[in-house]
Amino acid sequence: MTDACLTFKDLTLGYNSHPAVHHLNGSIRTGSLTAVVGANGSGKSTLMKGIVGVLKPMAGSCTLAPGKRIAYLPQQSELDRSFPSRVVDLVSLGLWPRRGLLGRYTKEDREAVGHALMAVGLEGFEKRPIDTLSGGQLQRALFARVLVQDADIILLDEPFNAVDAKTVGDLIRLIKRWHGENRTVMVVAHDLELVRAHFPDTLLLARQPIAWGETIETLRPENLLRARRFDEAWHDDAPWCEPEPGHAHAHGHDDHHHHEHGEVHGHPDHESGPRAA
Amino acid sequence: MYDFLIAPFVEFGFMQRALAGSLMLALGACPVGVFLMLRRMSLTGDAMAHAILPGAAAGFLLYGLQIVPMTIGGLIAGVIVALGAGAVSRFTVQREDASMAAFYLISLALGVLIVSLRGSSVDLMHVLFGTVLALNDDALTLIALISGITLFTLAIFWRALVAECLDPLFLRSVSRLGTPVHFIFLGLVVLNLVGGFQALGTLLSVGLMMLPAAAARFWTARVEPMCALAFGFGSVSCVAGLLVSYHASLPSGPAIILSAGAIYLASILFGTRGVFNTKLRRHRHRTA
Numbered sequence: 001m002t003d004a005c006l007t008f009k010d011l012t013l014g015y016n017s018h019p020a021v022h023h024l025n026g027s028i029r030t031g032s033l034t035a036v037v038g039a040n041g042s043g044k045s046t047l048m049k050g051i052v053g054v055l056k057p058m059a060g061s062c063t064l065a066p067g068k069r070i071a072y073l074p075q076q077s078e079l080d081r082s083f084p085s086r087v088v089d090l091v092s093l094g095l096w097p098r099r100g101l102l103g104r105y106t107k108e109d110r111e112a113v114g115h116a117l118m119a120v121g122l123e124g125f126e127k128r129p130i131d132t133l134s135g136g137q138l139q140r141a142l143f144a145r146v147l148v149q150d151a152d153i154i155l156l157d158e159p160f161n162a163v164d165a166k167t168v169g170d171l172i173r174l175i176k177r178w179h180g181e182n183r184t185v186m187v188v189a190h191d192l193e194l195v196r197a198h199f200p201d202t203l204l205l206a207r208q209p210i211a212w213g214e215t216i217e218t219l220r221p222e223n224l225l226r227a228r229r230f231d232e233a234w235h236d237d238a239p240w241c242e243p244e245p246g247h248a249h250a251h252g253h254d255d256h257h258h259h260e261h262g263e264v265h266g267h268p269d270h271e272s273g274p275r276a277a
Numbered sequence: 278m279y280d281f282l283i284a285p286f287v288e289f290g291f292m293q294r295a296l297a298g299s300l301m302l303a304l305g306a307c308p309v310g311v312f313l314m315l316r317r318m319s320l321t322g323d324a325m326a327h328a329i330l331p332g333a334a335a336g337f338l339l340y341g342l343q344i345v346p347m348t349i350g351g352l353i354a355g356v357i358v359a360l361g362a363g364a365v366s367r368f369t370v371q372r373e374d375a376s377m378a379a380f381y382l383i384s385l386a387l388g389v390l391i392v393s394l395r396g397s398s399v400d401l402m403h404v405l406f407g408t409v410l411a412l413n414d415d416a417l418t419l420i421a422l423i424s425g426i427t428l429f430t431l432a433i434f435w436r437a438l439v440a441e442c443l444d445p446l447f448l449r450s451v452s453r454l455g456t457p458v459h460f461i462f463l464g465l466v467v468l469n470l471v472g473g474f475q476a477l478g479t480l481l482s483v484g485l486m487m488l489p490a491a492a493a494r495f496w497t498a499r500v501e502p503m504c505a506l507a508f509g510f511g512s513v514s515c516v517a518g519l520l521v522s523y524h525a526s527l528p529s530g531p532a533i534i535l536s537a538g539a540i541y542l543a544s545i546l547f548g549t550r551g552v553f554n555t556k557l558r559r560h561r562h563r564t565a
Contacts, residue, residue: 052450078446084498096451
């Protein structure tokens with residue numbers, strides 16, 4: 001696949017030797033707009049962290065197409081709101097990929113920050129201390145930072161939490177604008193109506209991928225039912241997941257094939273790991 | 278007025294040295310203190326100050342009361358404790374506050390033990406509380422060097438340090454500087470505490486770091502002015518403390534720190550973000 005922007009090969013991510021994302025195979029097309037959905041604990045945020053690289057894979061790999069830059073908006077930001085800082089300082093952090101540690105901010109950079117603030121409807125907020133922002137305003141400021149980052153791949157982890165309907169509309173417009181600019185966008189979301197209305201592709205996760213492909217196909221009732229039956233808990237007595245000799249490859253992970261048909265990616269006969277009965 | 282404020286510094290060489298030394302200390306230590314405070318590590322500075330003692334004491338044991346061996350010893354001890362506590366918190370279940378407390382207590386006990394092996398209690402007082410009025414050329418050079426290194430390092434890593442304080446996860450997503458910058462910063466803390474102990478002693482040198490920073494927090498909501506203001510407060514404390522110590526024949530180290538303490542208490546009450554302005558005064562409010 002030539003236009004794959006992100007490629008997962010047998011990617012397993014997790015904590016304390018328990019997988020949160022289990023044997024994910026497939027790829028994300030350049031310029032695609034993908035929603036990542038699933039129950040709590042199904043591995044959505046973990047997948048995001050794995051892609052950014054703040055969480056190292058326990059097995060397999062996640063490969064980024066060369067020269068692509070990632071912007072990441074985490075679900076639980078470690079942002080310290082009590083730090084004495086203004087909105088413009090926060091958004092200017094997005095200049096890091098371009099200016100790094102020592103590069104001077106130019107006039108164009110400051111204009112880019114101004115445009116980003118305007119795009120999220122925060123013009124006039126430049127000098128506001130960040131501890132005076134509402135939750136939705138802060139979220140929009142963080143979107144502005146993503147705008148400034150000007151990345152090829154944009155990962156948004158539950159960006160619509162605690163955000164009012166109008167702001168959701170504004171944010172969706174921004175996401176569509178990125179999509180229109182041929183950026184690759186992945187968004188973790190819970191609102192299936194929203195996903196059906198705005199996202200062409202969907203990845204349905206339940207630790208293992210349940211379905212992946214066109215949104216309409218992926219979000220069919222039988223898939224959603226299977227995703228719901230997933231067993232969220234970890235089991236300390238779960239057997240170790242051993243690669244069966246030749247199995248992983250004999251399985252024929254034809255990424256392309258799987259992806260296009262929105263087929264089940266997991267290993268239905270895979271006996272490992274905690275699973276729903 | 279002249280006699281009271283200026284004359285002591287004009288007439289006496291030791292006062293000039295004390296002033297130069299303490300001002301240079303404030304120049305490096307106050308901005309470091311601002312970041313310590315903003316990273317909620319104010320007490321870490323205190324712990325590090327105690328941790329330096331055995332190194333300084335070992336230098337003292339081997340070479341007597343000499344600035345260079347004692348400084349190098351203090352640096353080594355400080356770095357060991359900072360790295361040890363940091364490593365324990367990263368690789369085990371224990372948090373950094375607990376591991377830091379454990380390490381500095383071990384270090385402090387060791388330090389007191391070493392000092393008592395050789396010295397009298399006068400020497401111990403000297404190491405603990407410093408002698409700003411007896412700064413020699415070596416000590417002044419060292420302090421100048423340390424404040425130069427501190428300002429240079431802060432200037433280089435400023436953006437990373439601010440990003441690491443403001444949004445560490447973001448910094449990790451765009452750069453690998455997060456962890457190195459944390460340790461570089463801890464290194465600056467150790468360096469400035471070591472620089473301060475000749476003048477103010479191991480226990481009080483952290484005072485010139487933290488009190489002006491804590492006071493500056495009540496006056497501004499931005500980092501850059503906060504650092505400048507902290508240095509301003511630090512300088513005023515040095516001048517005031519030395520004058521009080523001169524005129525009232527009080528020990529100079531505590532006098533400097535108490536001056537900084539007075540500024541801090543005044544800032545709590547009267548700072549633009551202090552008690553009177555935010556809590557007690559009735560505010561008119563705007564329509565939006």
